Amino acid sequence: MAKFYVTTPIYYVNDRPHIGHTYTTVLADVIARYRKLMGDDVFFLTGTDEHGQKVAQAAKKSGISPKEHCDMYSKRFKDLWKRLDIEFDYFVRTTDPQHEEVVKKALQYIYDKGDIYKDKYVGWYCVHDERFWTEKDLVGGKCPECGRDVVKIEEENYFFRMSKYQNWLIEYIESHKEFVQPDFRRNEVLGFLRKPLNDLCISRPKKRLSWGVELPFDTDYVAYVWVDALLNYVSAVGLYFDQAKFEKWWPADIHLIGKDILTTHAVYWPIILHALDLELPKTIFAHGWWLVSEQKMGKSLGNAVDPYALIEHIGVDQLRYYLMRDMVLGQDASYTLDGLVARLNNDLSNDLGNILSRVTNMIVSYCDGKLPHSGSITLQQTNEFLEKISNLVDDVSQKITELKIHAALESVNAAMRATNRYIEDTQPWKLAKSGEQEKLNEVLFQSTQVLAKAGILLYPVMPRKCRALLDALGFDGEISINEAKKDVLIKPGTTITKPKALFPKINLTKLSEALGVTEVSEKKEAKKEEQITINDFAKIELKVGKIVSARKAPNAEKLLLLDVDLGDEKRQLVAGIAKWYAPEELLGKNIVVLTNLKPAVIRGFESQGMLLAADDGENVVLITTDKPIAPGSKIR
Numbered sequence: 076m077a078k079f080y081v082t083t084p085i086y087y088v089n090d091r092p093h094i095g096h097t098y099t100t101v102l103a104d105v106i107a108r109y110r111k112l113m114g115d116d117v118f119f120l121t122g123t124d125e126h127g128q129k130v131a132q133a134a135k136k137s138g139i140s141p142k143e144h145c146d147m148y149s150k151r152f153k154d155l156w157k158r159l160d161i162e163f164d165y166f167v168r169t170t171d172p173q174h175e176e177v178v179k180k181a182l183q184y185i186y187d188k189g190d191i192y193k194d195k196y197v198g199w200y201c202v203h204d205e206r207f208w209t210e211k212d213l214v215g216g217k218c219p220e221c222g223r224d225v226v227k228i229e230e231e232n233y234f235f236r237m238s239k240y241q242n243w244l245i246e247y248i249e250s251h252k253e254f255v256q257p258d259f260r261r262n263e264v265l266g267f268l269r270k271p272l273n274d275l276c277i278s279r280p281k282k283r284l285s286w287g288v289e290l291p292f293d294t295d296y297v298a299y300v301w302v303d304a305l306l307n308y309v310s311a312v313g314l315y316f317d318q319a320k321f322e323k324w325w326p327a328d329i330h331l332i333g334k335d336i337l338t339t340h341a342v343y344w345p346i347i348l349h350a351l352d353l354e355l356p357k358t359i360f361a362h363g364w365w366l367v368s369e370q371k372m373g374k375s376l377g378n379a380v381d382p383y384a385l386i387e388h389i390g391v392d393q394l395r396y397y398l399m400r401d402m403v404l405g406q407d408a409s410y411t412l413d414g415l416v417a418r419l420n421n422d423l424s425n426d427l428g429n430i431l432s433r434v435t436n437m438i439v440s441y442c443d444g445k446l447p448h449s450g451s452i453t454l455q456q457t458n459e460f461l462e463k464i465s466n467l468v469d470d471v472s473q474k475i476t477e478l479k480i481h482a483a484l485e486s487v488n489a490a491m492r493a494t495n496r497y498i499e500d501t502q503p504w505k506l507a508k509s510g511e512q513e514k515l516n517e518v519l520f521q522s523t524q525v526l527a528k529a530g531i532l533l534y535p536v537m538p539r540k541c542r543a544l545l546d547a548l549g550f551d552g553e554i555s556i557n558e559a560k561k562d563v564l565i566k567p568g569t570t571i572t573k574p575k576a577l578f579p580k581i582n583l584t585k586l587s588e589a590l591g592v593t594e595v596s597e598k599k600e601a602k603k604e605e606q607i608t609i610n611d612f613a614k615i616e617l618k619v620g621k622i623v624s625a626r627k628a629p630n631a632e633k634l635l636l637l638d639v640d641l642g643d644e645k646r647q648l649v650a651g652i653a654k655w656y657a658p659e660e661l662l663g664k665n666i667v668v669l670t671n672l673k674p675a676v677i678r679g680f681e682s683q684g685m686l687l688a689a690d691d692g693e694n695v696v697l698i699t700t701d702k703p704i705a706p707g708s709k710i711r
């Protein structure tokens with residue numbers, strides 16, 4: 076049995092949990108649950124980050140001790156995770172005595188090695204980000220990260236010789252492609268490492284800030300909160316306390332983080348681990364942000380979406396599904412209420428829920444509530460349907476392994492749409508009327524099997540709803556990928572029951588009223604501003620172009636050079652589509668060309684127009700014409 080250790084960032088206790096935090100934790104839970112379905116032995120860690128100036132200040136403001144403040148906020152996170160059915164194995168708090176002890180031991184180890192030295196420090200300090208900046212880092216005299224005021228600080232502090240490890244880290248990242256993901260984030264980190272790395276100030280004098288872990292080699296200081304926080308990933312699995320446990324789980328298989336904390340995880344953390352003579356995590360995966368009106372959702376902007384309110388009005392599993400389905404892992408996603416309602420109504424009410432209720436209803440009405448036997452296949456539609464879904468389980472498993480969660484869910488949804496079509500095409504209610512029992516049995520039998528497969532494949536995302544679905548189908552097997560691969564999951568003769576509607580349709584207006592959100596109408600207003608007139612559109616000249624030659628652009632691996640026939644003229648286009656199309660498959664295709672665009676020189680090649688393509692963030696496909704038409708035809 077392979078082991079799998081997955082972590083979330085530990086959350087600051089100065090914020091109420093919002094949808095952003097919820098996303099990372101649900102994502103970790105979904106990955107952990109899929110791994111369990113695949114047969115792995117899983118350890119899933121989350122927790123709270125409780126030291127530092129912000130916490131001390133917040134506690135002071137409320138007139139309570141920092142520890143009381145932490146207990147209260149930490150519980151909020153823990154309670155929310157319970158409410159969301161998050162199956163974490165351990166919840167670490169940086170105020171746990173064992174964690175604090177690990178921080179001390181680790182710092183002593185690095186100190187004894189000679190990698191920590193004391194120096195005078197003069198710099199600018201941002202209280203919000205708890206970071207020091209040099210004069211030249213500042214932007215307009217303010218913090219370059221958050222734009223807030225900074226204070227000048229002059230004091231003696233301890234520094235960690237990170238610069239010593241810079242070249243080692245560059246080499247490590249370059250030779251371990253899976254270490255920082257997605258790829259473009261690896262490049263970002265390597266870009267950051269091209270500049271000289273400053274040594275890291277790892278202490279705060281107690282006279283300024285006492286809410287932290289005391290340095291073992293100088294009790295006048297506490298540890299910098301990030302060093303303390305990062306060590307949670309090893310303290311939680313027993314470093315220095317339980318060697319067997321530590322060896323079982325470390326190194327972590329994946330640290331899931333938001334893109335905001337990439338540098339701390341992909342630069343500080345590996346260097347700290349290396350200095351501690353510990354292995355590095357296999358993968359650090361940075362996901363994007365949930366945005367509201369193009370801005371990062373968060374407390375400071377006052378646009379944080381409250382998960383509790385959503386859970387109350389749409390349900391736990393529906394929220395989990397939306398978060399997983401609507402974010403392409405690695406990229407930003409926009410949170411909108413109408414997007415959420417459309418997603419849940421389409422995928423869950425109209426597809427999955429609808430099929431379940433149709434199939435169970437028919438089995439109850441036409442077959443006395445027992446799944447019928449299905450003999451040899453008699454319908455052409457059955458063959459086509461089985462062909463379409465034959466690869467479903469492998470496809471989903473593969474996508475999950477590649478962390479394409481949204482795509483895995485899309486595959487299950489496509490299988491559901493195919494089932495709906497199968498039922499529409501075969502019209503089992505007519506087969507029942509005309510007494511074609513064998514055909515009727517076949518349709519109900521096959522639809523039930525694929526519903527059970529969907530129930531297993533979606534279980535990690537919607538555990539409660541899927542359990543209810545599988546119960547309605549009388550499934551008593553093991554919820555595992557191996558089981559889902561079987562042809563027959565529900566045996567003939569099994570009692571099938573009609574479940575209560577699993578995914579009632581959501582009414583957008585009612586939901587926005589219940590949530591007290593005016594976002595819908597505001598969004599419409601915003602859209603109005605963006606609208607263009609027909610005259611604006613008339614400025615754009617689009618024509619059908621036939622590709623007559625295509626070749627790779629020399630020395631520019633992403634680009635293709637295309638010659639396009641536009642009826643009365645031929646033009647060269649430079650298109651960044653080499654990743655998605657081989658030159659030979661483009662020949663003879665009719666594409667859409669923007670012809671009145673100013674010519675531009677791209678990597679030394681002139682592009683006399685632009686082709687149109689659709690881009691879902693992952694794939695790019697060309698827009699072509701539905702039927703043959705003469706090159707040069709106008710598009711309007």
Ligand code: MSP
Pocket residue numbers: 083084085086087088090094095096098099124304305306307331332333334335336363364365366371372373
């Ligand atoms: N305490 C540090 C992490 C230390 S880990 C050793 C921290 N905490 S945080 O409370 O600010 O939470 C950060 C994480 O919450 C982000 O990395 C991200 O995973 C998640 N999110 C917070 N806001 C988010 C969005 N708007 N969108 C998506 N996730 C975001 O940083």
